Amino acid sequence: MRPAIREVLRTLIEAGYEAYIVGGYVRDVLLGHDTNDCDITTSATPDQVERLFPETHSHAKQYGTIGVVCLGELFEVTTFRSEGTYDDFRRPSSVTFSTSLEADLSRRDFTINALAMNLQGELTDLYGGQADLESSLLRAIGDPLVRLREDALRILRALRFQSQLGFQLEASLVDAMKECAPLVAHLSSERVMDELKKLLRGPFLELALTQYHEIALPGLPLLVADEGLSLVEQCAIAQLRDHFDASGFPWTKEERSIYIDAQTLTTSAPTKTQLYQMSHPQAMIRIGAVVYHWDAAKLTDMYHGLVIHSRSELKISGHDVVALQFEGESIEQVLRTVESMVVEEQLHNEQTAILSWIKEHYDENY
Numbered sequence: 256m257r258p259a260i261r262e263v264l265r266t267l268i269e270a271g272y273e274a275y276i277v278g279g280y281v282r283d284v285l286l287g288h289d290t291n292d293c294d295i296t297t298s299a300t301p302d303q304v305e306r307l308f309p310e311t312h313s314h315a316k317q318y319g320t321i322g323v324v325c326l327g328e329l330f331e332v333t334t335f336r337s338e339g340t341y342d343d344f345r346r347p348s349s350v351t352f353s354t355s356l357e358a359d360l361s362r363r364d365f366t367i368n369a370l371a372m373n374l375q376g377e378l379t380d381l382y383g384g385q386a387d388l389e390s391s392l393l394r395a396i397g398d399p400l401v402r403l404r405e406d407a408l409r410i411l412r413a414l415r416f417q418s419q420l421g422f423q424l425e426a427s428l429v430d431a432m433k434e435c436a437p438l439v440a441h442l443s444s445e446r447v448m449d450e451l452k453k454l455l456r457g458p459f460l461e462l463a464l465t466q467y468h469e470i471a472l473p474g475l476p477l478l479v480a481d482e483g484l485s486l487v488e489q490c491a492i493a494q495l496r497d498h499f500d501a502s503g504f505p506w507t508k509e510e511r512s513i514y515i516d517a518q519t520l521t522t523s524a525p526t527k528t529q530l531y532q533m534s535h536p537q538a539m540i541r542i543g544a545v546v547y548h549w550d551a552a553k554l555t556d557m558y559h560g561l562v563i564h565s566r567s568e569l570k571i572s573g574h575d576v577v578a579l580q581f582e583g584e585s586i587e588q589v590l591r592t593v594e595s596m597v598v599e600e601q602l603h604n605e606q607t608a609i610l611s612w613i614k615e616h617y618d619e620n621y
Protein backbone atom coordinates (compact mmCIF):
# COMPACT_ATOMS: atom_id res chain seq x y z
CA MET A 256 0.00 0.00 0.00
CA ARG A 257 1.42 3.38 -0.99
CA PRO A 258 2.38 5.73 1.88
CA ALA A 259 -0.16 8.34 0.77
CA ILE A 260 -3.03 5.82 0.91
CA ARG A 261 -1.93 4.71 4.40
CA GLU A 262 -1.85 8.32 5.48
CA VAL A 263 -5.44 9.00 4.35
CA LEU A 264 -6.75 5.84 6.01
CA ARG A 265 -4.77 6.50 9.21
CA THR A 266 -6.01 10.09 9.47
CA LEU A 267 -9.63 8.97 9.21
CA ILE A 268 -9.21 6.05 11.61
CA GLU A 269 -7.34 8.07 14.23
CA ALA A 270 -10.19 10.59 14.16
CA GLY A 271 -12.52 7.75 15.14
CA TYR A 272 -14.03 6.86 11.74
CA GLU A 273 -14.01 3.67 9.68
CA ALA A 274 -12.11 3.85 6.40
CA TYR A 275 -11.42 1.33 3.62
CA ILE A 276 -10.08 1.20 0.12
CA VAL A 277 -12.80 -0.02 -2.28
CA GLY A 278 -13.62 -0.63 -5.91
CA GLY A 279 -11.20 -0.78 -8.79
CA TYR A 280 -8.04 -0.37 -6.74
CA VAL A 281 -8.61 -3.48 -4.61
CA ARG A 282 -9.69 -5.48 -7.67
CA ASP A 283 -6.63 -4.47 -9.67
CA VAL A 284 -4.18 -5.06 -6.80
CA LEU A 285 -5.55 -8.59 -6.34
CA LEU A 286 -5.21 -9.19 -10.07
CA GLY A 287 -1.63 -7.93 -9.98
CA HIS A 288 -2.49 -5.09 -12.40
CA ASP A 289 -1.05 -1.60 -12.22
CA THR A 290 -3.44 0.78 -10.63
CA ASN A 291 -3.43 4.42 -9.72
CA ASP A 292 -6.94 5.54 -8.98
CA CYS A 293 -7.70 4.81 -5.35
CA ASP A 294 -11.23 5.25 -3.98
CA ILE A 295 -11.72 5.35 -0.25
CA THR A 296 -14.99 4.81 1.59
CA THR A 297 -15.55 6.04 5.12
CA SER A 298 -18.12 6.46 7.90
CA ALA A 299 -17.11 10.14 8.18
CA THR A 300 -19.53 12.61 6.57
CA PRO A 301 -18.26 14.91 3.79
CA ASP A 302 -18.06 17.82 6.28
CA GLN A 303 -16.04 15.70 8.69
CA VAL A 304 -13.69 14.63 5.88
CA GLU A 305 -13.16 18.26 4.87
CA ARG A 306 -12.23 19.21 8.42
CA LEU A 307 -9.59 16.47 8.68
CA PHE A 308 -7.50 17.35 5.63
CA PRO A 309 -5.90 20.71 4.85
CA GLU A 310 -6.38 20.43 1.05
CA THR A 311 -9.73 19.21 -0.29
CA HIS A 312 -11.96 19.60 -3.36
CA SER A 313 -15.73 19.67 -3.04
CA HIS A 314 -17.07 19.54 -6.63
CA ALA A 315 -18.71 16.11 -6.03
CA LYS A 316 -19.78 16.81 -2.46
CA GLN A 317 -23.47 16.35 -3.26
CA TYR A 318 -22.71 12.70 -4.07
CA GLY A 319 -20.83 12.32 -0.79
CA THR A 320 -17.38 12.53 -2.36
CA ILE A 321 -14.57 14.82 -1.21
CA GLY A 322 -11.33 15.05 -3.15
CA VAL A 323 -8.47 14.81 -0.66
CA VAL A 324 -4.90 15.76 -1.53
CA CYS A 325 -2.37 13.85 0.55
CA LEU A 326 1.39 13.78 -0.04
CA GLY A 327 0.76 15.27 -3.45
CA GLU A 328 -1.75 12.60 -4.54
CA LEU A 329 -5.48 13.07 -5.06
CA PHE A 330 -7.96 10.63 -3.52
CA GLU A 331 -11.72 10.42 -3.73
CA VAL A 332 -13.05 9.89 -0.24
CA THR A 333 -16.74 8.96 -0.26
CA THR A 334 -19.04 8.62 2.72
CA PHE A 335 -20.71 5.18 3.05
CA ARG A 336 -23.79 5.29 0.87
CA SER A 337 -26.92 3.29 0.39
CA GLU A 338 -28.48 4.68 -2.68
CA GLY A 339 -32.06 5.90 -2.75
CA THR A 340 -34.62 5.07 -5.38
CA TYR A 341 -33.90 4.87 -9.08
CA ASP A 342 -36.82 6.29 -11.00
CA ASP A 343 -35.45 6.76 -14.49
CA PHE A 344 -33.04 3.84 -15.00
CA ARG A 345 -30.17 6.27 -14.73
CA ARG A 346 -28.59 7.61 -11.58
CA PRO A 347 -30.19 7.19 -8.20
CA SER A 348 -32.59 10.07 -7.75
CA SER A 349 -31.15 10.67 -4.30
CA VAL A 350 -28.03 9.69 -2.41
CA THR A 351 -28.54 8.43 1.10
CA PHE A 352 -25.62 8.19 3.46
CA SER A 353 -25.28 5.09 5.52
CA THR A 354 -23.38 4.13 8.62
CA SER A 355 -22.29 0.68 7.51
CA LEU A 356 -19.71 -0.68 5.13
CA GLU A 357 -22.11 -3.58 4.42
CA ALA A 358 -24.80 -1.25 3.04
CA ASP A 359 -22.20 0.58 0.97
CA LEU A 360 -20.86 -2.60 -0.59
CA SER A 361 -24.34 -3.95 -1.35
CA ARG A 362 -25.13 -1.05 -3.73
CA ARG A 363 -22.06 -1.72 -5.88
CA ASP A 364 -22.41 -3.35 -9.27
CA PHE A 365 -20.27 -6.51 -9.48
CA THR A 366 -18.79 -8.82 -6.86
CA ILE A 367 -15.24 -8.07 -7.98
CA ASN A 368 -15.93 -4.35 -7.44
CA ALA A 369 -17.29 -4.82 -3.93
CA LEU A 370 -14.14 -5.79 -2.08
CA ALA A 371 -12.98 -3.51 0.73
CA MET A 372 -9.47 -3.40 2.17
CA ASN A 373 -8.55 -1.94 5.55
CA LEU A 374 -5.31 -0.33 6.72
CA GLN A 375 -3.89 -3.73 7.64
CA GLY A 376 -4.57 -5.02 4.13
CA GLU A 377 -7.40 -7.30 5.33
CA LEU A 378 -10.33 -7.82 2.97
CA THR A 379 -14.05 -7.61 3.51
CA ASP A 380 -15.58 -9.85 0.85
CA LEU A 381 -19.32 -10.20 1.36
CA TYR A 382 -20.21 -11.46 -2.12
CA GLY A 383 -17.47 -13.90 -3.09
CA GLY A 384 -15.55 -11.35 -5.12
CA GLN A 385 -12.20 -13.06 -4.52
CA ALA A 386 -13.50 -16.41 -5.78
CA ASP A 387 -14.93 -14.68 -8.87
CA LEU A 388 -11.60 -12.96 -9.49
CA GLU A 389 -9.91 -16.34 -9.33
CA SER A 390 -12.34 -17.94 -11.76
CA SER A 391 -12.40 -14.85 -14.03
CA LEU A 392 -16.14 -14.38 -13.68
CA LEU A 393 -18.14 -11.17 -13.72
CA ARG A 394 -21.21 -11.55 -11.52
CA ALA A 395 -23.75 -8.95 -10.43
CA ILE A 396 -24.43 -8.37 -6.78
CA GLY A 397 -27.98 -9.57 -6.12
CA ASP A 398 -30.55 -10.19 -8.86
CA PRO A 399 -29.01 -8.96 -12.15
CA LEU A 400 -32.42 -7.98 -13.56
CA VAL A 401 -33.14 -5.74 -10.59
CA ARG A 402 -29.63 -4.26 -10.63
CA LEU A 403 -29.62 -3.51 -14.38
CA ARG A 404 -33.11 -2.00 -14.23
CA GLU A 405 -31.86 0.31 -11.48
CA ASP A 406 -29.00 1.52 -13.64
CA ALA A 407 -28.70 0.36 -17.24
CA LEU A 408 -25.18 1.74 -17.44
CA ARG A 409 -24.18 -1.48 -15.67
CA ILE A 410 -24.82 -3.29 -18.98
CA LEU A 411 -22.06 -1.26 -20.60
CA ARG A 412 -19.86 -1.54 -17.52
CA ALA A 413 -20.14 -5.34 -17.72
CA LEU A 414 -18.97 -5.23 -21.33
CA ARG A 415 -16.12 -2.85 -20.61
CA PHE A 416 -14.89 -4.97 -17.69
CA GLN A 417 -15.03 -7.96 -20.00
CA SER A 418 -12.91 -6.06 -22.51
CA GLN A 419 -10.44 -4.92 -19.83
CA LEU A 420 -10.18 -8.19 -17.92
CA GLY A 421 -11.16 -10.94 -20.36
CA PHE A 422 -13.66 -12.36 -17.85
CA GLN A 423 -16.71 -14.45 -18.72
CA LEU A 424 -20.07 -12.94 -17.84
CA GLU A 425 -22.23 -15.04 -15.55
CA ALA A 426 -25.20 -16.59 -17.43
CA SER A 427 -28.04 -14.85 -15.59
CA LEU A 428 -26.20 -11.55 -16.01
CA VAL A 429 -26.12 -12.05 -19.80
CA ASP A 430 -29.85 -12.88 -19.84
CA ALA A 431 -30.58 -9.74 -17.86
CA MET A 432 -28.38 -7.66 -20.17
CA LYS A 433 -30.41 -8.84 -23.16
CA GLU A 434 -33.70 -8.15 -21.42
CA CYS A 435 -32.65 -4.70 -20.23
CA ALA A 436 -30.90 -3.64 -23.45
CA PRO A 437 -33.68 -1.18 -24.45
CA LEU A 438 -33.07 0.80 -21.26
CA VAL A 439 -29.69 1.89 -22.58
CA ALA A 440 -31.57 4.42 -24.70
CA HIS A 441 -32.39 6.39 -21.51
CA LEU A 442 -28.76 6.87 -20.52
CA SER A 443 -26.94 10.14 -20.99
CA SER A 444 -24.52 10.05 -23.90
CA GLU A 445 -21.67 11.29 -21.67
CA ARG A 446 -21.89 8.22 -19.43
CA VAL A 447 -22.30 5.88 -22.41
CA MET A 448 -19.32 7.41 -24.20
CA ASP A 449 -17.08 7.08 -21.13
CA GLU A 450 -17.78 3.36 -20.90
CA LEU A 451 -17.47 2.76 -24.66
CA LYS A 452 -14.12 4.55 -24.73
CA LYS A 453 -12.83 2.28 -21.96
CA LEU A 454 -14.28 -0.76 -23.71
CA LEU A 455 -12.48 0.09 -26.96
CA ARG A 456 -9.14 0.33 -25.18
CA GLY A 457 -9.42 -3.07 -23.49
CA PRO A 458 -7.03 -5.88 -24.42
CA PHE A 459 -9.94 -8.32 -24.76
CA LEU A 460 -11.93 -6.17 -27.17
CA GLU A 461 -12.81 -9.02 -29.50
CA LEU A 462 -14.31 -11.12 -26.70
CA ALA A 463 -16.34 -8.17 -25.41
CA LEU A 464 -17.58 -7.26 -28.90
CA THR A 465 -18.84 -10.78 -29.55
CA GLN A 466 -21.02 -10.30 -26.50
CA TYR A 467 -21.85 -6.69 -27.43
CA HIS A 468 -23.21 -7.76 -30.80
CA GLU A 469 -25.21 -10.61 -29.31
CA ILE A 470 -26.94 -8.25 -26.90
CA ALA A 471 -27.82 -5.64 -29.55
CA LEU A 472 -28.02 -2.31 -27.81
CA PRO A 473 -30.44 0.17 -29.41
CA GLY A 474 -29.08 3.62 -30.12
CA LEU A 475 -25.47 2.46 -29.96
CA PRO A 476 -23.16 1.96 -32.93
CA LEU A 477 -22.19 -1.48 -34.18
CA LEU A 478 -18.55 -1.57 -33.17
CA VAL A 479 -15.77 -3.08 -35.25
CA ALA A 480 -13.29 -5.44 -33.58
CA ASP A 481 -10.25 -3.62 -35.01
CA GLU A 482 -7.87 -2.46 -32.32
CA GLY A 483 -6.77 1.14 -32.23
CA LEU A 484 -9.99 2.74 -33.47
CA SER A 485 -11.18 5.55 -31.26
CA LEU A 486 -14.86 5.95 -30.40
CA VAL A 487 -15.36 8.76 -32.89
CA GLU A 488 -13.70 6.69 -35.63
CA GLN A 489 -16.00 3.79 -34.74
CA CYS A 490 -19.02 6.11 -34.94
CA ALA A 491 -17.83 7.55 -38.26
CA ILE A 492 -17.59 3.99 -39.59
CA ALA A 493 -21.08 3.19 -38.33
CA GLN A 494 -22.29 6.40 -39.94
CA LEU A 495 -20.91 5.45 -43.36
CA ARG A 496 -21.93 1.82 -43.16
CA ASP A 497 -25.27 1.78 -41.35
CA HIS A 498 -26.34 5.44 -41.41
CA PHE A 499 -25.85 5.48 -37.65
CA ASP A 500 -26.27 9.06 -36.47
CA ALA A 501 -23.86 10.11 -33.75
CA SER A 502 -23.91 13.81 -34.58
CA GLY A 503 -25.72 14.57 -31.33
CA PHE A 504 -23.00 13.07 -29.14
CA PRO A 505 -21.06 15.57 -27.04
CA TRP A 506 -17.84 15.30 -29.05
CA THR A 507 -14.83 17.49 -28.49
CA LYS A 508 -14.01 19.96 -31.28
CA GLU A 509 -11.32 17.62 -32.60
CA GLU A 510 -13.63 14.57 -32.51
CA ARG A 511 -16.43 16.43 -34.25
CA SER A 512 -14.09 17.47 -37.01
CA ILE A 513 -13.05 13.82 -37.56
CA TYR A 514 -16.71 12.76 -37.60
CA ILE A 515 -17.61 15.41 -40.17
CA ASP A 516 -14.52 14.94 -42.37
CA ALA A 517 -15.26 11.21 -42.62
CA GLN A 518 -18.51 12.01 -44.46
CA THR A 519 -16.51 13.09 -47.52
CA LEU A 520 -14.57 9.81 -47.90
CA THR A 521 -15.29 7.64 -50.94
CA THR A 522 -14.39 4.23 -52.31
CA SER A 523 -11.36 5.55 -54.14
CA ALA A 524 -8.32 5.90 -51.93
CA PRO A 525 -6.88 9.40 -51.52
CA THR A 526 -4.05 10.82 -53.65
CA LYS A 527 -0.96 12.39 -52.09
CA THR A 528 -2.48 15.84 -52.34
CA GLN A 529 -5.74 14.67 -50.79
CA LEU A 530 -3.84 13.03 -47.91
CA TYR A 531 -1.79 16.20 -47.48
CA GLN A 532 -4.92 18.32 -47.28
CA MET A 533 -6.65 16.15 -44.67
CA SER A 534 -6.84 17.54 -41.13
CA HIS A 535 -6.80 14.03 -39.67
CA PRO A 536 -5.06 11.79 -42.20
CA GLN A 537 -4.37 8.88 -39.83
CA ALA A 538 -7.97 8.74 -38.64
CA MET A 539 -9.27 8.98 -42.23
CA ILE A 540 -6.98 6.12 -43.29
CA ARG A 541 -8.25 3.92 -40.44
CA ILE A 542 -11.87 4.72 -41.29
CA GLY A 543 -11.41 4.26 -45.05
CA ALA A 544 -9.63 0.96 -44.49
CA VAL A 545 -12.65 -0.48 -42.67
CA VAL A 546 -15.42 1.01 -44.80
CA TYR A 547 -13.84 1.09 -48.25
CA HIS A 548 -11.07 -1.50 -47.84
CA TRP A 549 -8.32 1.00 -48.55
CA ASP A 550 -4.81 -0.36 -48.17
CA ALA A 551 -3.99 1.23 -44.79
CA ALA A 552 -0.31 0.21 -44.75
CA LYS A 553 0.29 1.65 -48.21
CA LEU A 554 -1.52 4.90 -47.44
CA THR A 555 0.30 5.30 -44.12
CA ASP A 556 3.64 4.89 -45.89
CA MET A 557 2.50 7.32 -48.54
CA TYR A 558 1.57 9.85 -45.88
CA HIS A 559 4.84 9.49 -43.97
CA GLY A 560 6.72 9.74 -47.25
CA LEU A 561 5.17 13.08 -48.25
CA VAL A 562 7.86 15.65 -49.03
CA ILE A 563 6.06 18.21 -46.86
CA HIS A 564 3.28 17.79 -44.31
CA SER A 565 2.29 21.43 -43.92
CA ARG A 566 2.75 24.75 -45.68
CA SER A 567 5.30 25.83 -43.08
CA GLU A 568 7.67 23.22 -44.53
CA LEU A 569 7.47 24.76 -47.98
CA LYS A 570 10.77 26.47 -48.81
CA ILE A 571 9.05 29.65 -49.93
CA SER A 572 6.53 31.83 -48.10
CA GLY A 573 3.90 34.40 -48.94
CA HIS A 574 6.58 37.10 -48.65
CA ASP A 575 8.57 35.54 -51.49
CA VAL A 576 5.46 35.53 -53.65
CA VAL A 577 4.71 39.15 -52.80
CA ALA A 578 8.31 40.02 -53.73
CA LEU A 579 7.51 38.69 -57.20
CA GLN A 580 4.79 41.38 -57.46
CA PHE A 581 1.78 39.12 -56.91
CA GLU A 582 -1.16 40.75 -55.17
CA GLY A 583 -4.38 39.83 -53.39
CA GLU A 584 -5.93 36.45 -54.01
CA SER A 585 -3.31 35.41 -56.52
CA ILE A 586 -0.75 35.04 -53.69
CA GLU A 587 -2.76 32.25 -52.11
CA GLN A 588 -3.40 30.72 -55.54
CA VAL A 589 0.30 30.56 -56.35
CA LEU A 590 1.13 29.08 -52.96
CA ARG A 591 -1.55 26.43 -53.33
CA THR A 592 -0.36 25.44 -56.79
CA VAL A 593 3.27 25.24 -55.71
CA GLU A 594 2.33 23.30 -52.59
CA SER A 595 0.44 20.71 -54.60
CA MET A 596 3.29 20.39 -57.17
CA VAL A 597 5.78 19.79 -54.34
CA VAL A 598 3.48 17.24 -52.67
CA GLU A 599 3.01 15.42 -55.97
CA GLU A 600 6.81 15.54 -56.44
CA GLN A 601 6.56 17.46 -59.72
CA LEU A 602 8.66 20.26 -58.23
CA HIS A 603 11.59 20.13 -55.79
CA ASN A 604 11.08 21.79 -52.45
CA GLU A 605 13.96 24.22 -53.00
CA GLN A 606 13.61 27.97 -52.92
CA THR A 607 15.43 28.72 -56.20
CA ALA A 608 13.67 25.89 -58.05
CA ILE A 609 10.26 27.05 -56.85
CA LEU A 610 10.89 30.72 -57.56
CA SER A 611 12.10 30.10 -61.10
CA TRP A 612 9.16 27.79 -61.72
CA ILE A 613 6.79 30.54 -60.64
CA LYS A 614 8.53 33.13 -62.82
CA GLU A 615 8.42 30.84 -65.79
CA HIS A 616 4.90 29.63 -65.30
CA TYR A 617 3.26 32.92 -64.44
CA ASP A 618 5.42 34.94 -66.87
CA GLU A 619 2.64 36.68 -68.73
CA ASN A 620 0.19 36.89 -65.87
CA TYR A 621 1.92 39.35 -63.60
Ligand code: ATP
Pocket residue numbers: 277278279280292294362363364365368369406408409412
Ligand atom coordinates in the same frame (compact mmCIF):
# COMPACT_ATOMS: atom_id res chain seq x y z
P1 ATP B 1 -11.70 1.90 -13.13
O1 ATP B 1 -10.48 1.08 -13.02
O2 ATP B 1 -12.12 2.12 -14.53
O3 ATP B 1 -11.68 3.16 -12.34
P2 ATP B 1 -13.64 1.08 -11.20
O4 ATP B 1 -14.18 -0.24 -10.82
O5 ATP B 1 -12.87 1.81 -10.16
O6 ATP B 1 -12.82 0.94 -12.53
P3 ATP B 1 -15.31 3.38 -11.25
O7 ATP B 1 -16.26 3.84 -12.31
O8 ATP B 1 -14.14 4.21 -10.88
O9 ATP B 1 -14.86 1.92 -11.67
O10 ATP B 1 -16.20 3.13 -9.96
C1 ATP B 1 -15.65 2.83 -8.67
C2 ATP B 1 -16.52 1.82 -7.96
O11 ATP B 1 -17.83 2.34 -7.75
C3 ATP B 1 -16.74 0.51 -8.73
O12 ATP B 1 -15.68 -0.40 -8.50
C4 ATP B 1 -18.05 0.04 -8.16
O13 ATP B 1 -17.86 -0.57 -6.89
C5 ATP B 1 -18.80 1.34 -7.94
N1 ATP B 1 -19.63 1.72 -9.10
C6 ATP B 1 -19.30 2.54 -10.11
N2 ATP B 1 -20.30 2.70 -10.99
C7 ATP B 1 -21.32 1.96 -10.52
C8 ATP B 1 -22.65 1.71 -10.97
N3 ATP B 1 -23.12 2.25 -12.10
N4 ATP B 1 -23.42 0.90 -10.21
C9 ATP B 1 -22.95 0.35 -9.06
N5 ATP B 1 -21.72 0.55 -8.60
C10 ATP B 1 -20.90 1.33 -9.30
Ligand code: MG
Pocket residue numbers: 278279280292294
Ligand atom coordinates in the same frame (compact mmCIF):
# COMPACT_ATOMS: atom_id res chain seq x y z
MG1 MG C 1 -12.05 3.84 -10.32
